[in-house]
Amino acid sequence: MSRIAPAVPPYEPAIAEALQRIMPPGMEPLALFRTMARSPRIFTKMFAGGLLDKGPLSLRQREIVIDRTTARLGAEYEWGVHVALFATKVGFGEAEIAATVTGPTDAACWSAEEQALFAMVDDLVDRRTIADGTWMALSAHFDEPQILEAIALAGYYHTISFLCRGLDLPLEAWSARFPP
Incomplete structure (x- = not known):
């Protein structure tokens, strides 16, 4: 409850x-x-303040940022909802779904641009900033509006993660669960 x-x-x-x-x-x-x-x-x-409308990132890129942010913050509720509703639409298989939770930023299942998004999320979660190397990788693959969108998504879903965890929301019956 x-x-x-x-x-x-x-x-x-x-x-x-x-x-x-x-x-x-x-x-x-x-x-x-x-x-x-x-x-x-x-x-x-x-x-x-929602960012689920069409923005400068693709749906797949958006879901990478959301899934990694919510997973890294332990918000299984929000991660599970997004995986259940969007993973198939964005082409995530079991390996990609698991990697959003437990994989390294440079997991082989991700392209170089996707790895840059993972590194950005991990930098923000771990250090609350973006390392110079990560910024260089982001800048090589994304323009300024896309980078701003990715940072805003990570921040927005940081807040959503706090709400889910702070409220101790029970998982939706139909949503995905963190991999073991």
Whole structure:
């Protein structure tokens, strides 16, 4: 059980509309979203700052940053939701999924540009900065808007990871689990 009970229907109109817009048809809103709905201000701000729309990174690149960030921060809830909903869409097999959690930044299953994204996330998580070598690798593969997007994604999902872990959210029944 979450430390704050998720909101239950009927939701206030603005929240109900947002939940309907962001959730796939027939899928119950995520526990994270329903818990955030207990504070309409936080709910609104969270979605106003979301980065799941089409940005300068590909869907695969975006998911690499999100999955690695949430895995490195131990947020199995958010990692599992993203893996369940997006891994197949972005072409992740079992090796790639496992590598988002336990693999080194230079795992053979990733291209050089993907390895640069992994290194960026690991630098930010471990040192709260980006090492010069990592910056050089990022700059070799990505333009400034893409790099800014990647840093913002890592920061946003750092916050999401804190929410998931701080609230002790129970895992969604259908979501992926960290590999053993």
